[in-house]
Amino acid sequence: MSASPGHPGIRSDAGRATAEEGLVMLDGPDGVAVTMTAGAARRTGEALIAAAGVAEEQNRRQG
């Protein structure tokens, strides 16, 4: 597990998602340990992808 250089607490490594008994478990990074329904996991995943796109665009603008 690694923090983003120069930004303590900001993670540059991904969480690990697994499925068990019809539920999705997300472990990490940095203390995350949650269990979600499949629907909630899918919506969270979509929201993360959308937010990642916005963040990448912000980084591009900042050069």
Add this chain to the structure above:
Amino acid sequence: MAATAIDALHLDKATADRPPLTGLFLKERGRDVMTADDVAALESTIDEVVDLPARRIVIRRDERVRHSSLLLEGVMCRYMDDRHGNRQIVAFHVPGDFVDLHGFAMRYLDHEVATLTRAKVALAGHDRLDEIVTHRPRLTRLLWFSTLLDAAMHREWVFRLGRLEADGRVAHLFCELHARLAMVDLVRDGTFRFPVTQIDLAEAAGVTPVHLNRVLRSLRERGLMTFRSGEVRMLDIDSLAALADFDPGYLYGGGPNMMGKDI
């Protein structure tokens, strides 16, 4: 304590020919500096010994408390409920723990205390503890030390929940239990009894029961530990400690005089 919590009251009082009820208190954490007089004074605080069934609330939040519970046998916990009634276990207690000694100074608790297994508890009257505070400064410091140990463990639990992922949290929990139970001589060859449910463990580790179950399976498959029928086998303590970032320093093995100075 709610009267309904007590199944059997008024067991035998301390006598000269039986081991002290307080024999596990601060064992390997400063008990060795207690004089015979200190032990006798501590024993004198015990008003009664009670047998409690499993899953019984012993002290309710905001209830006036007039004694503190020294756990002799079994497992107890402190817990808090959220507004939906979901429980978060904030401490496990094992034999030798003065579970709610802080209630002596605080007069009421901000959380519930309950048994998880059948338990035997010695009840120390606050009026008798008052006498110790008044007349025995060294024993008072040891009692104070005991409550500070609780605070140290709470800090570690905050770290565990805030910084560790599910497998690290569970590994940390068992490393701590192993260390604490070893101090009171309840570990044999890396194995100890801790007969709580996976739901209890999940509520202490801040994960769901299904998540907890998966972590236990993962730890078993990696050859690190097993938890079966309330029995814990620590197969690879070093690897578990590394996974958990576990350093037992916060448990103050050796007690308040661990640095070689008298208390």
